[in-house]
Amino acid sequence: MGDIRRRGAVALGVGALVAPLTIAATATPAQAASCTATTGPYQKQVERFLGRTVDGKQSSGDCSAIRSFQTKHGITPNIGYAGPVTWGVMDLMNRQKAVGKNPNKDGKCPTNKGRIACVNLTLQLSWVQDGKKLVHGPVPVRTGRDKYETRTGLKKIYWRDIDHVSNLYDVPMPYSQFFDGGQAFHSVGLSMWNPPGSHGCVNMTTKDAKKYWSLLKNGDDVFVYGRKPGT
Known part of the structure; x- marks a missing residue:
């Protein structure tokens, strides 16, 4: 990969486990079982x-x-x-x-940063905005599960790799945009509502990951806030 790969590897460190484990740990087929006749609490x-x-x-x-x-x-x-x-x-x-097209109604994602990718962990939604203008989204995402939470705060995209593959687990992470150690936006072939969640990365559909790739660049801000249910 050259120097950029080596710099990325240093920055990723143990965090490089995040996305590969997300896929490997959750891609098992649904358990085969008989249909229950029991009425559930919900x-x-x-x-x-x-x-x-x-x-x-x-x-x-x-x-x-x-x-x-x-x-x-x-x-x-x-x-x-x-x-x-x-x-x-x-x-x-x-x-x-219910959020509709006003994902930043609460004003928690900064509007004074220019282009910024926002991630609301509580609602498992992400969007891109320029100031107060919504550029794309909101779109459903799949963030870190309990004990592997996607870290909150203001960050910046520092490394992008459209065909990234984990050098530890040889697992593809398409359209990776890293913003906090090993935590990145990237696509996965799973439902965005697949529980319990990732190992820290912000999982997206291929369509949305491609769009984010076209809208963002190194140095753009990312703001993560809230708390994912169950963490």
Whole structure:
């Protein structure tokens, strides 16, 4: 890679484990299991979210719909049970949708920095803004799980590698834009709502990671704030 790779390796240090582990630890197939007939504690909420009849009673149709949702987003075990993890994902989706096109309504992401990428850990959303002008987003992201939290604060993109591969785990990290040691924006082939989260990086869909790549450059600010549910 030359000097830039060596400088990056020094800056990454142990943090280089972040993104590779994100993929390797969560890419296992959903567990195969039978559909449950048990009514879950969040049955009514889950039924309402999925557009099912809201009666608070598990049916074969409910179980099939819940199980399909769980499988899509990598929620295990995918047995169609309306439990806290499944409802937590759905509730987050509802709260993300409610933000609309005004993600910085609370004014917590700085508007005096020019172009800046904002990451709201609480809502698992990111966007790019210029001053008070929204440039792109908000888009759903997948940040660090408990004990591997994406670090908060004001940072700067210091290294970009469009075809980055972990030199420790030989795992691809496309469209990597590093902003804090081994923590970076990069794409993954997982649902953005796949629990429990990454090992510190800000995971994005390929589409969004490509857009961020086109909008940002070395030296641009990144501001991370809030707290991811469950951390």
